[in-house]
Structure formats: C-alpha cells, structure tokens
Amino acid sequence: MPIGGGAGPGESHEQPDGRKAPLPRLRAADLLATGTLGVRTRRTRAVLSALGIAIGIAAIVAVLGVTRSSQSALLAQIDRLGTNLLTVVNGRDLGGAEATLPVDAARMIRRMTGVLHVAPTTQLAARNVYRNARVPSGQTGGLAVRACDPSLPAALDGRVRRGRFLDAATAGYPVTVLGYEAARTLGITGTGPDVRVWLGGHWFSVAGILDPLPLAPEIDRSALVGFPVAARLLGYDGHPSRLYVRVAQDRVEQVAGLLALTTDPANPEQAEVNRPSDALTARLAVAQSGAALFLGLGAIALLVGGIGIGNIMVISVLERRGEIGLRRSLGATRRHVAGQFLTESLVLAAIGGAGGVAIGCLVTAGLSASRGWDLLIPPEALWGGPAVALAVGALAGLYPALRAAALAPTDALRTV
Structure with a gap:
C-alpha cells in the first residue's frame, strides 16, 4: 500500500526545502x-x-x-373480454320501489346504431333451484333463477363448457342451463335428460353448463331457463330486469349516453346503465x-x-x-x-x-x-x-x- 510520506496530526505535507509533498495515495x-x-x-x-x-x-x-x-x-x-359490453338494470322509482323495464326494451335497443347484440334477462323472484325436492327451501346456496333467450352467449361472448345452450326448440320446455358457479354449488358435472334439478317447484333437465363469465358473475350463479317456459311455469310477466348490450367499440360512449332514454323513454332515470369492464379497471x-x-x-x-x-x-x-x-x-x-x-x-x-x-x-x-x-x-x-x-x-x-x-x-x- 503506497502511502508516501507520513503525515502528522495536522495533515502537513511539506518537504524540508519548503515544497509541498504529494498527498499519500491509496490504491x-x-x-x-x-x-x-x-x-x-x-x-x-x-x-x-x-x-x-x-x-x-x-x-x-x-x-x-x-x-x-x-x-x-x-x-x-380486459383486452380479451372487451370494454364494449353495457348492461341496463331496472332501478328504483320515485317511491323507492323496484322499477320495471318496458317489455319492448330489447327491441328498441336493437334499433340503435352501433349495437351488435342485445340479450334480455329476468331474475325470477321467489324462484330457487335445488339439487332435489328434499332440500330445505332456505338452503338456496345464493343461486338465482333467470329467464333468457338464445341471444345471451353472443352478447356475453360466453362459451358452453358442457352440453348446449337453450335454443328455440328447448326454450319452451323444462330445460335449464347452469352457470359455472351454480353447477359447482349443486355438484353437477354432467348434462342430459337424466340430470335434473328442482327449479321453482318443477323438475328441469340440465342441458348445459357454461364457462365462467368474468363480466357477468350474476350469470355464473344462475340457472337459466327460456322465456316461454318461464311464463308458463314460473310466473314470468314479460318485463326484463337486466339487458346485456354488446356495442361496436367506436360507439360505446355514444350508445351509453342514449341507452337509458332508449330503454325507457318515459322514465329514463329508472334504467341504470353500467359497463362491467369498469370493475376490472x-x-x-x-x-x-x-x-x-x-x-x-x-x-x-x-x-x-x-x-x-x-x-x-x-x-x-x-x-x-x-x-x-x-x-x-x-x-x-x-x-x-x-x-x-x-x-x-x-x-x-x-x-x-x-x-x-x-x-x-x-x-x-x-x-x-x-x-x-x-x-x-x-x-x-x-x-x-x-x-x-x-x-x-x-x-x-x-x-x-x-x-x-x-x-x-x-x-x-x-x-x-
């Protein structure tokens, strides 16, 4: 370690001739x-x-x-699911009671420019789904019964994991399609005429099971039936409670601004418009x-x-x-x-x-x-x-x- 000449306590580095010595260096x-x-x-x-x-x-x-x-x-x-899905839900009237959406709401929305798919659904109140008729009525497992039509998979970009979805031939019969979580809760893994659930006081055959729908978790926990059989057996009155609207990407903001008014021109404040992808954002x-x-x-x-x-x-x-x-x-x-x-x-x-x-x-x-x-x-x-x-x-x-x-x-x- 080259340290040069020693330095005293005061750090003086002068040579005898008065010249300053170079400071010691440390490699x-x-x-x-x-x-x-x-x-x-x-x-x-x-x-x-x-x-x-x-x-x-x-x-x-x-x-x-x-x-x-x-x-x-x-x-x-978000990129995979898209941000162009909108939902319209029935809100509350001025008295605080649950409002009803018009019967022809879906037909009116389909006329809007930029709308690709519309799928009306209705949650059937006081109707529950059970694995069999002997399950106590209070043990619903948090599952709901919803009426819909064959347009739902296209609007939600949904896939059937097993079996098939409702169509014009099965919508009028006691046939149901289970959401992913509903099937898991009920312990059902297969489909067919012999696989049945007790739904609204009637036996329904399970025609299909859906893949998970991240933008529609309420569908995941539902048993879906057709509108005709819902009207005949389950008291469906023709009014939708939730509509799924798939819109062209460049028209989302425009359609969202007019959707409530188009859904219910008389009482647009009773129609709540949401974009499910906002939850992911x-x-x-x-x-x-x-x-x-x-x-x-x-x-x-x-x-x-x-x-x-x-x-x-x-x-x-x-x-x-x-x-x-x-x-x-x-x-x-x-x-x-x-x-x-x-x-x-x-x-x-x-x-x-x-x-x-x-x-x-x-x-x-x-x-x-x-x-x-x-x-x-x-x-x-x-x-x-x-x-x-x-x-x-x-x-x-x-x-x-x-x-x-x-x-x-x-x-x-x-x-x-």
Whole structure:
C-alpha cells in the first residue's frame, strides 16, 4: 500500500526545502481490502446489518414486480373480454320501489346504431333451484333463477363448457342451463335428460353448463331457463330486469349516453346503465394504490436498515480506535480513514441490495406462478434496488466515516 510520506496530526505535507509533498495515495484494491476488513472479521454482524437493507429492497422489488404482473394480467383480461359490453338494470322509482323495464326494451335497443347484440334477462323472484325436492327451501346456496333467450352467449361472448345452450326448440320446455358457479354449488358435472334439478317447484333437465363469465358473475350463479317456459311455469310477466348490450367499440360512449332514454323513454332515470369492464379497471386503480402503500412500507424498512448500518459503523469506529490511530501514525490521511469506513458501509449496503433484489424476484416469481400471471419485473427495480441501497449505505456511513477521520492519532493510540 503506497502511502508516501507520513503525515502528522495536522495533515502537513511539506518537504524540508519548503515544497509541498504529494498527498499519500491509496490504491482501489487496498481501499477495498481495508474497507471489507470489518465485514470479513465480523460476518454475523455484517449479515444482520445487511438484512435490514435486504428486507427493504426485497419489499420494493416484490411490490413493483407483483403490481406489474397483476396489472398485465388484468389488462390482458380486459383486452380479451372487451370494454364494449353495457348492461341496463331496472332501478328504483320515485317511491323507492323496484322499477320495471318496458317489455319492448330489447327491441328498441336493437334499433340503435352501433349495437351488435342485445340479450334480455329476468331474475325470477321467489324462484330457487335445488339439487332435489328434499332440500330445505332456505338452503338456496345464493343461486338465482333467470329467464333468457338464445341471444345471451353472443352478447356475453360466453362459451358452453358442457352440453348446449337453450335454443328455440328447448326454450319452451323444462330445460335449464347452469352457470359455472351454480353447477359447482349443486355438484353437477354432467348434462342430459337424466340430470335434473328442482327449479321453482318443477323438475328441469340440465342441458348445459357454461364457462365462467368474468363480466357477468350474476350469470355464473344462475340457472337459466327460456322465456316461454318461464311464463308458463314460473310466473314470468314479460318485463326484463337486466339487458346485456354488446356495442361496436367506436360507439360505446355514444350508445351509453342514449341507452337509458332508449330503454325507457318515459322514465329514463329508472334504467341504470353500467359497463362491467369498469370493475376490472377499478381493480387496476386499487392495485396501484395498494402498491403505493407497500412501497412506503418498504421505504420505511429501508430507512431502518440504513439506521442499523449507521449504528453498526459508529460502534465499529469506537471498537477500532487503536487501528485508526496506528494507521494514522504510519501515514494514512484522514481521507484514507474516512474512505475505509465509507467503503465498509457501501459493501454492507451492496450485499443487502443484491440479496434484496434476489428475494424480491423470488417472491414475485412464486406469487405469479400461483396466480397464473406472466412474470414481469420492471428493469428499474433490478438496477434501482442496488442503486438505492448504495445511496442509503453512503448516507448511513458518512457520519461514522467523518468521525473516524476526525480522530487524532495520539488520542486514538491511547486505547491500544
């Protein structure tokens, strides 16, 4: 380690002839060796010191990675399902009672420019579906009975998982199609004339089971029957309670603004227009707000880790006063001593930052695999995590380094 001529306590570097001598130089390799001395000799303490930084960085990387992966999955789902589905639901009249939509509401909506498909449905109140006639009436399982027509799959872009959907031939008979959750609740996996459910006081054969419909969860928990059989056996009065409207993508806003008036020209305030995909968009906003909260918690953990490193470095300065005095008496300058302890702080922070990035990536990968998401970790998290860790380490080690540099050799050597 070339240290040049020795410097006294006052950092004087003058030669006998009065000229200033060059400042002693410390090679980077020697600085790294001396700076990692405390890390190598006190490994347990070094690991515990770096752990606080690692936890903070891991939290930040995991939050950014999980948020990006979940948002990507939600955006893909929105793109797949589309944002051009609108629903019209019967609202409340001025007296607070449940309003009824006009019988010809679906026919009127079909005349609107930009409307691709319209599917009227009606929830049949006081009608429930059971696995058999012996199930107590109160054990409904939260399932509903809805009347619909064959246009429903096209409007919802739905698929039949097993069997077939209602058609003109079966809509007038006691035949039902079960939503995905309804079939699971009833314990039904097959279809056919021999597979029956007790629906509204009558036996209905199960013709089909639908795939899940993320934009219409109420259909998932329903048993669907045709309008003719609903009118004949279940008291259907011809008024729809919910209409599903699939619109051309470039006409969504225009149709949504006129949909209530078209549905019920006399009382448009009694028709509530919604876009189911807005719920998925709201989940994106919730995910972003939750990410901000967890990023704040990660920053707090990082701050605590930085304070821990600063505390350890102050203790290290006190423990190594003799070493500092010996180095100063052999010619090390104050900046050499400061560099040594600052390097040690940076090394601890770098270890914590690297470990935190690794842990955060593993957490993100595990959660993404369990949820079926594509693994996406922002590049800025991969390089920003270690950079933030080093910045925290530099700030944490600055005071201890300056304190070590301020020790006079004579004072430091008194502890030897």
